[in-house]
Amino acid sequence: MIPAQFDYQAPATLEEAVSLLASDVDGAKILAGGHSLIPAMKLRLAQPQLLIDIGRIKSLAYIREEADQIRIGATTTHYQLESSDLLKRICPLLPECAKSIGDVQVRNKGTIGGSLAHSDPAGDWPAAVLALDADLLLIGPNGNRTVKSENFFIDLLTTDLQPGEILREIRIKKPSGRFGQAYQKVPHPASGFAVVGVAVHLELNDNGSCKTAGIGVTGVGVKAYRAHAVETALNGSNLDDDAVARAVTHVCDGVDPNADLYASAEYRCHLAQVHTRRAIQAAKANAK
């Protein structure tokens, strides 16, 4: 439980962090909350030469409204998201998702940006940002660039972040009109990670039918994904029990479900269907 030797730098600004990272793109690792990286280092599964701690850059932790967007700084902690009155009012999916992560200690230190950049196949945030069709703002040696959340997650623990780049902000279109959201999760009893987790964002027409659906699924495959087939089946439907039950049968379409000691591939896919159905029904009930 003692990590290998490493150097440590705590830059004062994000720009400084980018240039530090450029000095050693292979050996350096960005540290935010440290609740995935540090345990991996203690087990010596990760042995970075240099840690660049962006968790101390105060200006990188924020939640604010800007025009028609919600903007969240990368080092905003799970607890800050869980307890934000602004988010509870305008995008309750985020506090609901935050609440389900780990335990109090993890939520006090762990960050949304760290979780997204780590891209754990069972992390909760990837499902939420996918359901909300968020944009991710990255900064690198050549300045900023934006990636759609759907294109950000590439494979197991692999994202579109290029060597030298840092995730700096999450941008979400402020939900408007009639909408409902929900997050449903089966936590692993020991780790709290999602055996399956389903985030749902529904926009409804005046008559209560589904205008558009966003569905993010985590824990099932090697990376979180949007369940497009379910979304398509819901769009335009009246969201009654039959329509929802039919739609959720597609949640594992095109995905090779994980199998481990806790859940076989078949069981996981079954769980995903049940919890997608529950999440859709909860989102519908939450719609105002």
Next chain:
Amino acid sequence: MKLEGVHQLDAPRERVYQCLTDAQVLQRCIPGCERLEKTADNTFAATIRAGVGSIKGVFNGTARLEDLRQPEHLRIVVDGKGQPGFLKGAGDLSLEATETGTKVSYSADVQVGGTIASVGQRMIQGTAKMMATQFFTSLAAEAATAVGDPPPKHGFFRTALRWFSGWLKSIFSHEKAQIKTK
């Protein structure tokens, strides 16, 4: 852990078989393989730096080819260990000539133990799938070159590009490569 999969390669069966038994080709195709030396007939010593994201480890071990029935079948027996844990297992590869090239089916039984197994259990299968896909993508590029030609270049972007074009092809041919795991 059982691993099974099928990959379609656009090269003749003899050529694919040759690639699968050539230490230099294998070294270029195995993700993170830093060293692969022939120590005896059909026996190799290897150093592989395997991992995904920030999780990485160096494994040293041996691989032995058995049950060689050119050009249709071979069996690979591996035994390796490193700081993050150990790995041993065996896999059967069957090559079948098709109209467009060669269909490679594999079925392996692998045991993983040590730190990586106790804390990374839920990731092992995903890592194995990812490495198998990378291996066969590189192998397809190797097999497509003629004997004696300079080897194709490998790298993240090239592999990604090949993977993507293979994926497009698979959509149109409805012969999507599958990796199934039990």
